[in-house]
Amino acid sequence: MKHRSAALLLAAVFSATMLGACSTEPVSGVSQSQSAIKLADRNWDNFNRAKIEKFLNTYGKNSPSYNPAKPPYAVFDWDNTMVFLDVEEATFIYQLENLRFAMTPEQMDKALRMEVPKTNFAKDYNNAAGQPVNIDLVVPDAVDSYRWIYNNYKGMKGQLSLADVKKNPHYANFTTKARYMYEAIGDTFDVSIAYPWVLYLFTGMNEQQVRQMVNETLEWQKTQPIEKVKWTSPASLLGKAGVVSVSWKNGLRLMPEMQDVFTAFREAGIDIWVCTASFVDVIKEISSNPNYGYNNPADRVIGMELERDANGIIQTEFRRGYVQTQQKGKTKAIERFLVSKYGYGPSFVAGDSEGDMNMMQDFADTKLVLIVNRLKGKDIATLSKQAVDSYRTPDAKILLQGRNDNTGEFVKSQAHIKFGATQGQILK
Known part of the structure; x- marks a missing residue:
């Protein structure tokens, strides 16, 4: 796919900047006595932030149809989604x-x-x-x-x-x-x-x-x-x-925008799960330790598993009976551990790469998908293009969030700024 011109990129960034009013629109299903759940502005693309806020208030505890006994849940990839780098x-x-x-x-x-x-x-x-x-x-x-x-x-x-x-x-x-x-x-x-x-x-x-x-x-x-x-x-x-x-x-960095997302989802009464292709113990620590600001319980991580002996010592063998949590394996793991628990699929899915594609599109219950833009090709590029084509439309389901690889931070647009570059690029 050909690179977009600098003019198109500037237009997209300008459009995102001008969209600030979107985040102040009344939220469907929130009564005047309820406080709408908000995300801090930080470096979000404004449209993306507004769409996530609307999702939280439409499907979370502010919704008249919210049932705390059957809450919606969200599934997040970890590396290069919740943090910068792996x-x-x-x-x-x-x-x-x-x-x-x-x-x-x-x-x-x-x-x-x-x-x-x-x-x-x-x-x-x-x-x-x-x-x-x-x-x-x-x-x-x-x-x-x-x-x-x-x-x-x-x-x-x-x-x-x-x-x-x-x-x-x-x-x-x-x-x-x-x-x-x-x-x-x-x-x-x-x-x-x-x-x-x-x-x-x-x-x-x-x-x-x-x-x-x-x-x-x-x-x-x-x-x-x-x-x-x-x-x-x-x-x-x-x-x-x-x-x-x-x-x-x-130079791994924590992502304050995604720390905010976890806080806001909890406030909205939406359960949070991590589905990662990293070793489960690695992600348990960073996602649950309060020092790192995500504060997600350690037992809410689904990841790669290895066999252990009777004393808990890790063995050189993938855990028998478990799938690898990448690509189709992520969908299978979600079906095994989450759909069986809740009776339905995730309402929100976030990821950054081809390994997240299946869980982003395999569940009919998914209302919103967030892609952290790393200019990846293959099928994730197709989903990213959908995000670009539906940008600023009311029925947009796929969001593309830009990132600057020079700083490890989100940017206020859909564009990805490569390491060593000064200008961003939206699609590969």
């Missing part, structure tokens, strides 16, 4: 930076290989010499370096401090090649392989250890600038895979 990915980086692993080298070998095909990674992940890389080449390198770390780091079986371990090339070799695998697997193979892969690195931990690590990750991320980071493995440890590099965006 909590699971940030936690993985924190694990690597601080060597927070509870595995032997043999367990690490199993986790890194888990269900990954032996075929070569996508060409973008060839090594520095231009040669293809696969799991059988890169895992031995990572595990050899992890074994050195395991035997020498005082947080495992050795005597060296973390600072001293970081001076050895084995540290950079392990951390870079592990992070490289995450990207290479994700861009080469199906999400059913890529999404669980990073979770297996929690092997040997319990829930409280994972949640504590999430807390430490969030405190660390607050100190980090929003920037692209690049790691390159040391040439002194070529191994089988050779020198590889990997880049990602750092």
